[in-house]
Amino acid sequence: MTRRYFLYFAFASMLAAQSFDVVSLRPNTTGAGRSIERTNSGHVMAENITTGSMIRHAFGIRASQIEGAPGWIETDKYDLQATTGTTKDLSDIELRPYWESMLASRFRMKYHRETKEMQIYSLTVAKGGPRLTENTAGGDTDTHLTNSAQHVSLTSTHIAMPDFAAFLGGRLDRTVTDRTGLAGAYDVKLDWSPDLSTDTSSASIFTALQDQLGLKLESGKGPVEIIVIDSLERPTEN
Secondary structure, three states, rough: OHHHHHHHHHHHHHHHOOOEEEEEEEEOOOOOOOEEEEOOOOEEEEEEEHHHHHHHHHHHOHHEEEEEOOOHHOOOOOEEEOOOOOOOOOOHHHHHHHHHHHHHOOOOOEEEEEEEEEEEEEEEEOOOOOOOOEEEOOOOOOEEEEEEEOEEEEEEEEEEEHHHHHHHHHHHOOEEOOOOOOOEEEEEEEOOOOOOOOOOOOOOOHHHHHHOOEEEEEEEEEEEEEEEEEEEEOOOOO
């Protein structure tokens, strides 16, 4: 067996080991506006989920990092129930290969990666220095987010700055690169308004970062990895 074929079969075996055991996928025609997603002890359930959301789950990316996909990835909606074959409650990162394997098998998705120059933010330390509490106790990161139309509140313990930058990128739909130079993990509490057009006493996320945490976001351009969809088909129902 040549090295190329050996690597192909090794990769295929790895994906097979990280595939959902059972998947039920059915179109959702209720017309509901929002999706509901839950994971619990080896089960993944999603109601009213789009294919675009599945792709974002699979690669840990935002909508702006997907190119070449048909328009129906954001209009067709599905109800999904799946099992992972383990009783462990898998994290979003651990679930990525499961989503990718399902997209390959059920949606016949093929893709490639490219790097593109795009608008990004750099997370840096503001004048006066950071206002952060370092967490030296160890343990896993624990993050809680509450949202309303007027107010968003984040509480996170033992979070590293690259992970905090990634969180901010998800809220802003733009890549955020950590350039704080801060090592270690921190306890973070941040409150801001998602919409300054409403009557609210909360600041924008940009102002809140600087006033509450001593950090700031600087706009610029930089390389961003994107997923280019080569082919994608609507799935058959089961």
